[in-house]
Amino acid sequence: MNNVLLNIDGPIATICLDNPDKHNSLAGSDIEQFIAHLNQVEQSPEVRALIITSSEGKTFCAGASLTEMGSGNLSGEIFERLTNRLAAVQIPTICAMNGSAYGGGSEIGLCCDFRIGIKGMRLFVPASRFGLCYPLNGIQRYVHKLGPDTAKRLLIASEEFHGESLLALGYLTHLVEPEEINEKARSMAEGICRLGPIAVRTMKTLCDQAAAGILDQEAATLMINHCNQSNDLQEGLAAAREKRTPVFSGN
Known part of the structure; x- marks a missing residue:
């Protein structure tokens, strides 16, 4: 099944996570598909901005599939390949978080240049709740982007944050009503493409x-x-x- 979709519309590319029944969690095959789409975007010289979003649902992304991690079919190193690749994309990236984000889903947002969230969204990293140590590159990314205090609240204490708090902490760069997020992401991408x-x-x-x-x-x-x-x-x-x-x- 194709759970990660790519659409290129002139200078704007959109990667959409499309597995809402599983909260858009990413299995190993989804991660490979995601990386392949990123490679295609960077090989397309006409593309000047990339939007990362998800299909309609309550969850933007729940990170790596816990089922596959539990079975040993998916490791933190595989997920690191995705986040490192996304962070290295040369064109501006906009994460349109049209739902809540958990675990690696929140790190996908951190890999992007701009993060648009919606009022009412939730975000937390459950690794310590499972007795799991988050991957090293991810820990460095949280500390680098948010500072050690906020990183510890997310990773060590596994605190839950909501839209307004995420904006105040600097995790989100923009916060909008749920029905406004697609238009906001598109208008930002179009503005960047004119530069x-x-x-x-x-x-x-x-x-x-x-x-x-x-x-x-x-x-x-x-x-x-x-x-x-x-x-x-x-x-x-x-x-x-x-x-x-x-x-x-x-x-």
């Missing part, structure tokens, strides 16, 4: 590297110079002078 793609990709990379403390000044300067010598910059400046919308080519 200079080289500048967007360059600044995403440099923001991530700076936050992780791995910024190479020499390499960063080369990236900035490449962006500032691009045809896109000349097009953007010309469009500003001529009071028209720029048409960026990505070179």
Whole structure:
């Protein structure tokens, strides 16, 4: 069964988790499918923004399948392959969390640049409730994105948070009514697609590297110079002078 769907509509790609009967939990085959879709998105030069969402239901994603983990068919290392791949996507990523998120589902959100949640959603990480230690890369991602105190509340204490608290803690970047989330995600993606793609990709990379403390000044300067010598910059400046919308080519 195809539980992870990919749709490419011009410059916007959408990956949709489509297994609501199992709270959109991910089995090993689903993870492989998810990674294959991410690879296809990055091999499509026309795509400038990616939305991650789920089919209609109460749960955005319940993380890795507990059934497969219990049987030994799925490990934390396999799930790490997915989260690391998603975090490495070069174009901007928007997670439209149209339901509650549990365990690895909350980490999928953290791998994205923007996280839109809905009022009434819940989020918690149940690993310690099962006596399970969360994967190392995931622990680092929670600490890196949210700080050690919030990471400990989620991972060690397995606290449950709701929409407004998730926004206040910085987990969510946006919070909307449930019926508004699809439009919000689409409008954000469309707005990003109108921007200079080289500048967007360059600044995403440099923001991530700076936050992780791995910024190479020499390499960063080369990236900035490449962006500032691009045809896109000349097009953007010309469009500003001529009071028209720029048409960026990505070179």
